[in-house]
Each structure stands twice: as structure tokens, then as C-alpha cells.
Amino acid sequence: MSEKKQANLCRHLIDAATQFPTSLAVAVQKKRFNKLIYQEMDFAQLHQRSDQIAFALNQYGLKSGDKAVLMVTPSLDFFSITFALFKAGIVPILVDPGMGTKNLKQCFKEAKPDAFIGIPKAHFARRLFGWGRETIKHNITVAGTGLWGGIGLKALLAKYPIQENNYSMVKLEDDQLAAILFTSGSTGTPKGVVYSHEMFEAQISVLKNDYQIQHGERDLATFPLFSLFGPALGMASIVPEMDASKPITANPEYLFEAIQKYECSNLFANPALIEILGNAGNKKGIKLATLKRVISAGAPATLPSLKHFSKLLNKGVDILNSYGATESLPISKIASSELLKTEAITDTGGGICVGEAVENTQLAIIKISEEPIENWSEELTIPAYEIGEIVVKGPQVSQQYYARDNATVDSKIADGEQSRHRMGDLGYLDEHGRLWMCGRKAHRVETVFQDKTSTYTSNYFSICSERIFNTHPAVKRSALVGIELAEQKTAVVCIELLEKPTESSLKLFNELRFIADKHDHTRGIKHFLIHQGFPMDIRHNAKIYREKLAVWAKSEIKKEFNK
């Protein structure tokens, strides 16, 4: 049973501020007139400033249980405000601005925020698009004035100064709503994931025990949510000058400088950024000798880019590839040295190995289905090596979506006090208990072919089949989509080429058909199309918008048939 009203992850910040008040907690890199400058804050300052903000927010009328959209770029204020919200029991609503204005509007409609805390640009968009118009009562502008209809943070703090620094932090029940984090929406409208302090505590514990993060470390934090864990672990978060919602636009030089200046021991980055840093670093012969650990998360890793990036690291330093989702972060991990040994399996259709479960986490695979499952039973599990839907149970697993009862019913399975979460991802477990990821459930293509005498069915999985075609030397990446053709579901593979084609694509397609026929996971795939540049998510540059691609593929195939 959950303990009564004891939970607040800020207890870790208070511990750090007591034990090592003058250690660096946050450093933010900024570009000013062609120069990189740094703003810093120690643990005592972060604790004090978040107390001041929490107090002022309460005086301004915000109370525990209220919800506040937070659209502030990573900065000293971002850290202070986030910890202030947690201290005051105000629920931060965190969205990825990269998801687009239409999705954002829908998120705010569902989350019903009471307050909006943002930089001027965010307030401008709020007013322009009418975000949260129905419910927002308080507006606070960070790094700007109250021109936007509310109050500036500076003015707020001047108006309500805390008397003595003794803000009494709100404590919640373990499973009470602490934050709402929206998914990135690669398979539909983003969903608000309900976070509790118990989930945050479990994540902190995994970072300490599975990832061995220790007090005194310094992390180059390229992802805002992860950067918040730094101070909770006694680790300094070094935030580089970059747009965190578009990591692929980051300037590698800035990141290298920050790592070197602060002698960072940890780097947290998504696979797209790892690729960019690897390319730039190898060109310049850079060595990142202080890094002891690199954590890659958020999207499937590509093995060539891991190999490339590893050349910048000291011998023996691993890139830890983490698998998880907003609903459960992390679930499993595998070190690059292990992952590279699995390359041959991936290249022949065996999926990507995402490693073993992190502490206190149970993995299971169930039969693929779209039907809700009310109650868990061990009988639902299927044997090792059989591909099905990945199901996860553990203290870091969110128990529900916010205001999305249908999505909750579709993805949670009651199992005692905790629900299991259906990941919407397909995969299998091997005999060592390692998890292999085969693609998203929504991206599988089930084809049925009927002739006069028989019916033939084939199931194609995105990661399994694409990694096979990606081995062709001309292919940069590929994307499997399903289209209706003559009333039959047909698998089509779209191809992005490494270089502009010099000859007819007929030869390439024949070679790809030959490859397809050699492997169980691709046998029967006959349709290929060349695409100039897939529609991708801007955060990861790894998640292909297949729904859009399928519409394009259908029209292209039709054109070919009509020729």
C-alpha cells in the first residue's frame, strides 16, 4: 500500500543542498556575441531559489494540486521553477514543443491547466492559438515582462519575497498525481502520461543502481527531462546552447566545448545527436576523454553510428542504449560493446537487442491483439523467441493516461496493486531474458493474399524487415508501410538512397527483391519505391511518420499501375 503523504522527489535536492551546498548543480551555456558564456548555480542556490519561487507562486494564488504548463527553455530558471512546482505540489504539464501547434492545443484542452509559465515566445503562441483559454487563470512570463497578460517572474519574486528561507515543502501520497508528461505522438495524438513521485523515485533509483551515477558527476544534459534528474542525483547538469526539441540542429562544437570545460563524466543524448557528434568529432579528431558513460535513449540506435561515436571515447567506455517510453522510463538497457555483437542477428531480421530489464522491472510478451485486456494472467505470455507485444511491470510504470480513459483501458492490464503497461511495441525475449524490439504494433503489416485455392498470410514487422534492406550498400534507410491494393493489404518498402541514383532503379529493386526472398522476415515483399526524404519527427530524426508515407506510397504505386 502507498505510504501516506510522504513523497516528494525534492527531498533529494534538499539532501544535496545540506550535504554539499557549494557543489555545482547546474551550468547553462549561452551564446553571446560569438562567445560562449556560462551561468552557474550550486545546490544551495537551487534549493533557495526554488523555495522563493514556490512561496511566491502560492502567494500569487497557485496551490497544491493546480496544474501549470511549463514552456521554458532549459536555463537556470527552468530548473528553479520545476523544483519550485514540485515543492509546492503544483503539477507541471510538460510538452514537447516540436509536436506542432495543433497537437499542443489538444494537449492543453485535455490537461486543463490552471496556469501557464513560459518564455515570451510561448506566451505569444498561447495567445495566437488560444491554448488553454478555457481554464488558465494565471500567466507567468519567464525572461520577460508581464506584457502577456500575467506577471513576469522577476516582478512576482519582488512582490512576494519569502521572509525566512523555510518553505515548507508539500508532501504527497506515493501514487498521487505529481506531473503530466506528454508522449511525442508518433502513433497518433500525444497522450498525457500521469507521473507520481513514486515513479520519479524509481527512476532515480535505477539511475543510481543500474547506471551507477554518483554524486559529484557532471552530465552534459541534452534532454530537459533527464537534466532534471541531475540535481536529484547530486550530479551537475551542464546544459548546452541548443534547441532541445530539435537536437539535430545542435552545433557539435558547442557541446564539445561544454564537455571539455566541465570535464563531464556523463553524456545523455538521443541516437540522432550521437550520430551528429560522432561525425563531427571524427572529422576533427576529437577525444572526449572525461566521459565515463554515455546514455542513448528515445529511439532505436543505429549500429554504424554507435561504432563511429565510440571512436571519440576512451577504451572501455560504453554507450548504454536504453529502451523505454514516456509511460515507463527506462525499461531495459544494453551496453554498446554487447550490442555490437548482435549486429548479424539484426541485419538478418532478428530485431534490435534492447538488453535486460532494469531493477524491479518485469518483462513479458503477449500475443498481438488490439483488444483490451482487463486482468493479467501468466497464461497470456508466449514462449521465448515468439514475437508479440511487450508488456512491462515495475515502480516506474505509469498507471494511467490523463483524461484519456480509452487509451488507459487499451494499454493497462490490472495485476494486483499495480497495472502492467502494454507498450504498443512488438518484440521477443531470448533464452537469456534479453529483450529484442521488432517495431511498433501499429506499424506491422499483415497481408492476406487469396487465390482460387488458398489463403496466404504474412506478418511483416518494421524493424526486422527494414534492417535487412538497410544492409544494401545503396540504401540509407528504409520504411515499411502497408497499403490497400485491389482490396488486399500489401507491404511496400520505401527507400532513401545514400546517393543520387545514377542508373534506373529497376536493378536496385531486383536486388532488394532477391534480398527479401532470402529472409523469413521479408519473404514476399515485392514493392519498392524511392523516396527523396522521409517525413521524420524532428526530435529523434529516427521515428518515421509512416501514416503520411503510406498515403504517398499508395499514390505512387497507383501511378505505376496506370502506366
Ligand SMILES: Nc1ncnc2c1ncn2[C@@H]1O[C@H](COP(=O)(O)OP(=O)(O)OP(=O)(O)O)[C@@H](O)[C@H]1O
Ligand atoms: N532503445 C530503443 N530502441 C528501439 N525503440 C525505442 C528505444 N527507445 C524508445 N523507443 C521507441 O520509442 C517509443 C517511446 O517514445 P515516446 O514515449 O516518446 O512516444 P512515442 O511512441 O514517440 O509517441 P506516441 O506513444 O504518442 O505514439 C517506444 O515505445 C519505442 O517504440
